[in-house]
Amino acid sequence: xxxxxxxxxxxxGHGSSSVLLTTLWLxxxxxxxxxxxxxxxxxxxxxxxxxxxxxxxxxPNPILxxxxxxxxxxxGRFFYAYSTSNFKDSQDVGAMPVYRSTDLIxxxxxGQIFRNDHLPSWTAPDQTGIHKFWGPxxxxxxxxxxxxxxxxxxxxxxxxxxxxxxxxWGPFRDRGIVRRESGFGIIDPSFFRxxxxxxxxxxxxxxxxxxxxxxxLLQRLRSDGLRLVRGTPTRLIKNTLGWEGAVVEAPTLVxxxxxxxxxxxxxxxxxxxxAVGFARSADRVxxxxxxxxxxxxxxxxxxxxxGPGGQTVLRVDGxxxxxxHAQVRGSRPRDLMVDKIWWDSAGLPHxxxxxxxxxxxxxxxxxxAPAATATVGGATPADTCQWVVRWDDAGVYELPRRDQEPVxxxxxxxxxxxxxxxxxFNESEGEWYVAVTCARAEDGIGWMRLNxxxxx
Numbered sequence: 001x002x003x004x005x006x007x008x009x010x011x012x013g014h015g016s017s018s019v020l021l022t023t024l025w026l027x028x029x030x031x032x033x034x035x036x037x038x039x040x041x042x043x044x045x046x047x048x049x050x051x052x053x054x055x056x057x058x059x060p061n062p063i064l065x066x067x068x069x070x071x072x073x074x075x076g077r078f079f080y081a082y083s084t085s086n087f088k089d090s091q092d093v094g095a096m097p098v099y100r101s102t103d104l105i106x107x108x109x110x111g112q113i114f115r116n117d118h119l120p121s122w123t124a125p126d127q128t129g130i131h132k133f134w135g136p137x138x139x140x141x142x143x144x145x146x147x148x149x150x151x152x153x154x155x156x157x158x159x160x161x162x163x164x165x166x167x168x169w170g171p172f173r174d175r176g177i178v179r180r181e182s183g184f185g186i187i188d189p190s191f192f193r194x195x196x197x198x199x200x201x202x203x204x205x206x207x208x209x210x211x212x213x214x215x216x217l218l219q220r221l222r223s224d225g226l227r228l229v230r231g232t233p234t235r236l237i238k239n240t241l242g243w244e245g246a247v248v249e250a251p252t253l254v255x256x257x258x259x260x261x262x263x264x265x266x267x268x269x270x271x272x273x274x275a276v277g278f279a280r281s282a283d284r285v286x287x288x289x290x291x292x293x294x295x296x297x298x299x300x301x302x303x304x305x306x307g308p309g310g311q312t313v314l315r316v317d318g319x320x321x322x323x324x325h326a327q328v329r330g331s332r333p334r335d336l337m338v339d340k341i342w343w344d345s346a347g348l349p350h351x352x353x354x355x356x357x358x359x360x361x362x363x364x365x366x367x368x369a370p371a372a373t374a375t376v377g378g379a380t381p382a383d384t385c386q387w388v389v390r391w392d393d394a395g396v397y398e399l400p401r402r403d404q405e406p407v408x409x410x411x412x413x414x415x416x417x418x419x420x421x422x423x424x425f426n427e428s429e430g431e432w433y434v435a436v437t438c439a440r441a442e443d444g445i446g447w448m449r450l451n452x453x454x455x456x
Contacts, residue, residue, distance in 0.1 A: 058321075059105045061305070061357050062328065062335035067099070069135040069188070069250065069310040070336050072323040073145075073168055077102055080168045081323070081336060082113065082136040082147070088129050092116055095133040096149060098169050104338060110169040113147050120161060120174040123151045134158070135188045135250070137312070138168065141200070141225040147172055148189035148202065158185030158207055162226055175226050179219075184208045190312075191225070192218075192253040194285050200225050201285065203236070203251040210246035213238045216264060218253075218286065234286045236262060237279050243296055245273060250310045253285075254320075259347060260285055263322075265309030266297070270327060270334070274307035275300040278349055292348060299339075302355035304329055308337065320349075326356055 069084040081099040094112030101107045113136060114120065125131045136149040147163045159180035163172040179186060185207040192201045200221040206214055219233040239248045244266030252263040260281040267273040275297030279289035299308045299322070311324035320341035325334040339357055341349050 058338055058340065058357070059103070061337045061339070062326070063104050063338055064099060064101075064107045064336040066333045067336035068325045068334040070323050070325055071135075071137045071312050072314055073138050073140075074314060074316060075140070075168045078168070079104060080110075080138070081107070082138050083336075084134045084136070085112075086130050086132050087116075088125070088131070089116060095119060095131065095151075096136045096147075100169065111171075113149065113163060113170065113172045114174070120151070120163075120176075122153055122159070122161070122177055124154045124156070126152055126156065132158075135310070137190050139191045139193075139225075141191075142223070145172075146191070146225045148178065148191060150185075150187040150189060150204075153177070153180065157181075158187050160186055160189045160202075160204055164226070178202065178226070178228060179204065181206070188250050190251045190253065191221075192285070195255050196285075199285075201253075202228065203253060205247075205249040205251065209239075214247045214249065216248055216251045216262070236287050236289050237264065237291070239266060241266070241277070241291060241296075243267065243273070243275060244277070248277075252311055252313050254313050254315075256320075256343070257347060258282065260289075261349060262289055263311055263313060263349075265311065269309065270307045272301040272306055274309045276309050276311055276322075276324065276351070280347075295348070296354075298349060298354060299324070299351045299356070300354055301326075305337070305356045307334075308356055310334075313341065322351055 064081060067081055067083040071082040073080045073082075079101045081101070083097050083099075085093060085096050087093045087095070094116055095114040096112055097109055098111045098113065099107045100110045114133070119131065123131065123133075132152045134150045136147050138145055138147045140146075145165045145168050147165070148160060149163070150158045150160050153159045157180075160178045162175045162178045164175055165172040178189070179202070186204045187207045188203075188205045190203040192203060193199070194201065200223065201218050202221050203216060203218045205216055208214055215235045215238045217233040217235055219231065220229040221227070222229055236251070237248060239246065245268060247268070248264050248266045250265040254261050254263070262279045262281070263276060264278070265274060265276050267275060276299035277291065277295075277297045279291045281287045281289045299311075301307060305326040306329050308324050308326040311322050314321050314323065320343075321338055322341050323336065323338050326337050327334050337356055339351050341351055343349055
């Protein structure tokens with residue numbers, strides 16, 4: 001797995017002492033027999049376990065210089081990072097540079113979303129000749145990579161555009177404007193796929209600060225992700241807490257254990273007041289969202305780093321990672337940072353002690369995600385398989401019989417293979433793994449998927 005290989009690469013590259021990466025997977029087995037004359041469908045029992053403390057290593061912060069409003073994507077063995085860019089025509093830098101890495105330590109620039117001579121026709125520079133392309137967010141949707149971004153249009157206001165490419169590095173093709181407003185700009189587009197039904201959504205921020213309270217909004221996308229479904233966007237949150245100041249922005253929405261968690265940044269960028277907070281909805285993706293009282297931001301400035309924010313959240317090998325920008329105190333450019341998110345017993349997210357990791361303190365200890373070992377029962381290993389799997393919920397899950405054709409059924413927006421030991425390419429994570437499709441027996445909520453770590 002990635003974190004394990006990162007640990008070993010850091011030991012070789014930096015001479016640091018080896019840190020043991022341990023993950024505890026506890027086993028619960030249930031074999032269900034049937035009196036029927038037909039071969040019974042085997043059942044698996046999966047038991048969620050208490051979180052255990054695990055040690056893992058991330059590279060020292062910052063991990064990449066001059067990257068602001070980052071979007072980070074994992075595709076196969078590579079990480080791709082995309083950045084905001086401001087530039088003049090005379091500066092051959094391109095709009096929204098793209099970087100690639102296998103270990104989050106060594107990065108190579110591999111292109112940009114748009115070259116200077118291929119900027120979208122609907123965009124225009126400001127009065128000083130500066131092109132502004134802000135806050136890209138890139139995802140794999142329907143077999144192509146889709147980049148959402150905000151840029152100055154010919155009215156001099158920010159609109160949200162979209163581009164597509166066959167590969168994470170490009171070449172990207174402009175697909176026009178997804179959303180624009182009359183009288184004010186909108187920025188910080190962010191994509192979300194609802195795991196409940198596979199529906200696609202776009203979030204953004206109304207750029208009306210500091211004159212008016214700012215809103216973070218959400219609207220459903222068409223299945224190709226290139227246009228919004230007709231309707232009125234839903235307002236999720238606005239700046240209501242003292243630490244947020246005149247603005248909330250940079251929405252990032254995730255779904256964890258039945259709860260929608262909306263991460264966002266607040267206050268004045270590139271200052272000590274800029275920070276990251278969150279709100280939650282246990283009901284539906286459209287809210288209502290509540291900001292837990294009395295907690296304040298979960299990531300704020302410290303004596304070394306200024307203005308952490310503009311975050312994106314990625315789950316890597318079961319670990320939740322927050323990528324964000326911050327400035328080394330006394331330095332002007334914003335740099336790319338990474339830290340682990342850990343979740344307390346109430347399901348609330350935290351980042352370290354509320355501040356970025358110190359550059360020298362690369363080893364962090366956080367609770368690991370609950371996990372389980374599932375065993376397919378009722379036959380010999382030659383007839384079935386065993387997997388060590390990640391799963392959040394306890395329950396009984398039914399598998400198809402071995403002599404049945406693999407079942408293909410839509411779940412969480414993806415077409416996934418079924419049956420025994422089927423390989424499937426996970427579009428959202430960009431990696432191959434052994435997968436099994438199974439129905440949850442006790443409530444019939446549809447088809448679920450078990451993600452295998454290691455075949456046994």
